[in-house]
Amino acid sequence: PADPPAYVKIQNPDYPKETITYTDGKTSGKYGTVNLGLIADDDKVDLISYLVNGGSNGLQERRNYVLTLKNIFKYPQDCVNKDQKKxxxxxxxxxxxxxxxxxxxxxxxxxxxxxxxxxxxxxxxxxxxxxxxxxxxxxxxxxxxxxxxxxxxxxxxxxxxxxxxxxxxxxxxxxxxxxxxxxxxxxxxxxxxxxxxxxxxxxxxxxxxxxxxxxxxxxxxxxxxxxxxxx
CATH class of the missing domain: 2.40.440 (L,D-transpeptidase catalytic domain-like)
Incomplete structure (x- = not known):
């Protein structure tokens, strides 16, 4: 993120490790991989949560992050197990x-x-x-x-x-x-x-x-x- 919160900045995480450009045929963008090789102690819980969630704690941030990932990797909108019995x-x-x-x-x-x-x-x-x-x-x-x-x-x-x-x-x-x-x-x-x-x-x-x-x-x-x- 361009402007991470203070609790992220203070840990100086190693990100992005790599910047990847993607396109879905209509739009394009970039995302960066992050280093999650961190010990989940009391000092880094917030940092790891921030990096995994793709932003500050909150439902909307997580929803937007998942939707972006679905766009990047072209995940289906419906659950893949929905028609398992069929x-x-x-x-x-x-x-x-x-x-x-x-x-x-x-x-x-x-x-x-x-x-x-x-x-x-x-x-x-x-x-x-x-x-x-x-x-x-x-x-x-x-x-x-x-x-x-x-x-x-x-x-x-x-x-x-x-x-x-x-x-x-x-x-x-x-x-x-x-x-x-x-x-x-x-x-x-x-x-x-x-x-x-x-x-x-x-x-x-x-x-x-x-x-x-x-x-x-x-x-x-x-x-x-x-x-x-x-x-």
């Missing part, structure tokens, strides 16, 4: 399909890799040990196959995705919920972003990623297909 649907994601391939098993747990069709979501899922069973209460994984999904709300697990089909009933409450080891499940599926022996990590973050996608696309006709290819 975009996902137009890409072919009319329903959610999760594909889980079981690949590693021990005497304590089973771990597989999963993907979600028409998305970039992928990770690992930990389940109970084998062999597959339809019998409840014996701490073993459910059989391979295709399962429908629906939302679950309960007292122990407040929010989850419930698996069910002709051989595994809804009353079994086999859920996709967060957790890290077989101690955290009674037949349920625990997603994660990392894995090690009998363990998946980053479960809560990965679960939220799954939930957000299902909420975006919708639960109607959602399913999970479980297969096996053990190494």
């Amino acid at each position: 975009t996902a649907a137009s890409s072919g994601s009319t329903s959610v399909t999760i594909r889980l391939t079981r690949k590693w098993q021990t005497d304590k747990s089973t771990i597989g890799e999963f993907t979600i069709d028409n998305s970039e979501i992928k990770g690992y899922i930990l389940e109970e040990k084998g062999p597959d069973t339809t019998v409840s209460g014996i701490e073993q994984r459910v059989p391979v196959g295709t399962y429908n999904l629906e939302w679950h709300a309960g007292t122990k697990i407040k929010k989850g995705l419930k698996l069910y089909n002709d051989v595994v009933s809804k009353s079994r409450a086999i859920l996709i919920h967060s957790g890290n080891t077989a101690d955290d499940t009674e037949g349920c599926l625990l997603p994660g972003s990392t894995k090690s022996k009998d363990f998946v990590g980053g479960s809560k973050v990965k679960l939220k990623e799954i939930f957000d996608y299902v909420e975006e696309i919708g639960i109607k006709d959602a399913k999970i297909i479980i297969s096996q290819a053990y190494e």
